[in-house]
Amino acid sequence: MKLTSKGRYAVMALVDLARFDNINPVSLRDISLRQGISLDYLEQIFSKLKKNEIVKSIRGTQGGYVLNKSPNDIKLTNIFHAVDEKVKTVQCKKESKKGCNGKATKCITHNLWDELEIHINTFFENKSLKDLLNNNKETRV
Amino acid sequence: MKLTSKGRYAVMALVDLARFDNINPVSLRDISLRQGISLDYLEQIFSKLKKNEIVKSIRGTQGGYVLNKSPNDIKLTNIFHAVDEKVKTVQCKKESKKGCNGKATKCITHNLWDELEIHINTFFENKSLKDLLNNNKETRV
DNA sequence: ACATACCTGACTAAAATGGTCAAGTTTAGA
DNA sequence: TCTAAACTTGACCATTTTAGTCAGGTATGT
Ligand code: FES
Ligand code: FES
Numbered sequence: 001m002k003l004t005s006k007g008r009y010a011v012m013a014l015v016d017l018a019r020f021d022n023i024n025p026v027s028l029r030d031i032s033l034r035q036g037i038s039l040d041y042l043e044q045i046f047s048k049l050k051k052n053e054i055v056k057s058i059r060g061t062q063g064g065y066v067l068n069k070s071p072n073d074i075k076l077t078n079i080f081h082a083v084d085e086k087v088k089t090v091q092c093k094k095e096s097k098k099g100c101n102g103k104a105t106k107c108i109t110h111n112l113w114d115e116l117e118i119h120i121n122t123f124f125e126n127k128s129l130k131d132l133l134n135n136n137k138e139t140r141v
Numbered sequence: 142m143k144l145t146s147k148g149r150y151a152v153m154a155l156v157d158l159a160r161f162d163n164i165n166p167v168s169l170r171d172i173s174l175r176q177g178i179s180l181d182y183l184e185q186i187f188s189k190l191k192k193n194e195i196v197k198s199i200r201g202t203q204g205g206y207v208l209n210k211s212p213n214d215i216k217l218t219n220i221f222h223a224v225d226e227k228v229k230t231v232q233c234k235k236e237s238k239k240g241c242n243g244k245a246t247k248c249i250t251h252n253l254w255d256e257l258e259i260h261i262n263t264f265f266e267n268k269s270l271k272d273l274l275n276n277n278k279e280t281r282v
Numbered sequence: 283a284c285a286t287a288c289c290t291g292a293c294t295a296a297a298a299t300g301g302t303c304a305a306g307t308t309t310a311g312a
Numbered sequence: 313t314c315t316a317a318a319c320t321t322g323a324c325c326a327t328t329t330t331a332g333t334c335a336g337g338t339a340t341g342t
Binding site: 166168169170184185191198200201202203204205206 | 320321
């Protein structure tokens with residue numbers, strides 16, 4: 001089980017953004033430099049974050065991105081959902097009655113993985129961007 | 142974040158094994174048929190489980206595998222460790238002082254991922270094979 | 283006008299995944 | 313003793329996913 005870079009970067013970038021967005025929009029270039037993430041890759045990520053209304057964009061010189069909600073209202077769940085980082089523990093299709101082995105009934109470990117999925121998602125639902133900011137307080141420049 | 146087949150199969154196979162091992166060793170062939178897992182793949186998995194002393198093997202006709210410990214002493218952690226299914230949320234090397242971005246200090250989300258890793262591992266440490274058996278009781282043939 | 287910064291889509295190298303295949307060795311039972 | 317069941321080992325491979333790069337745009341403040 002591992003976390004992909006896309007999910008990790010999305011959160012990293014948003015924390016960075018949240019720390020600096022008080023007045024001016026923050027350019028991806030700045031985030032890229034500060035966090036050491038490829039600019040081209042960041043653009044892909046922010047495109048999705050924008051579609052999911054987590055950030056707003058401002059074009060042109062001095063443009064950049066701004067949070068679209070209060071940090072308290074942006075949960076990790078929202079971020080991960082936006083960039084398609086999903087927790088997948090079961091093999092089968094959940095809606096289906098069939099099991100992962102093609103049999104008519106769910107496999108003997110299905111419930112376990114389901115529990116695990118809930119366990120992990122709970123973590124993501126309870127963490128907001130604000131929680132992360134408190135841990136990394138820094139005075140603005 | 143997703144669970145790999147190797148980890149899922151390992152647990153599935155062990156639950157199956159635990160249900161049937163009261164008297165006779167259980168052959169991989171049987172597990173393969175009951176659970177719909179490729180025999181060749183199971184062999185790879187059980188080779189690792191054996192190295193980690195989770196199961197014992199009995200060769201020859203009527204041979205098979207038997208649990209090497211009580212189901213209560215086999216935690217998911219042990220199983221996953223045996224088959225190299227590890228939870229990896231941070232990008233950086235944990236021992237190192239350096240961050241994932243190559244900078245001299247840990248990145249702004251490092252602590253978060255560390256928390257997540259602990260959260261997930263706690264689940265695995267608290268689940269034993271016995272817990273899974275209770276959920277799937279079945280009378281022996 | 284022009285530099286800055288967002289926007290979009292195609293493309294790809296490398297790694298991980300989820301197996302298969304082949305060639306054994308060991309041992310119970312006929 | 314012969315044979316078939318079952319463990320053992322290691323190499324091999326197709327497909328998918330990941331983690332980006334590249335090459336073009338378009339909008340806008342100064
Ligand atoms: S994981 Fe759902 S049936 Fe096996
Ligand atoms: S994940 Fe450890 S430094 Fe970024």
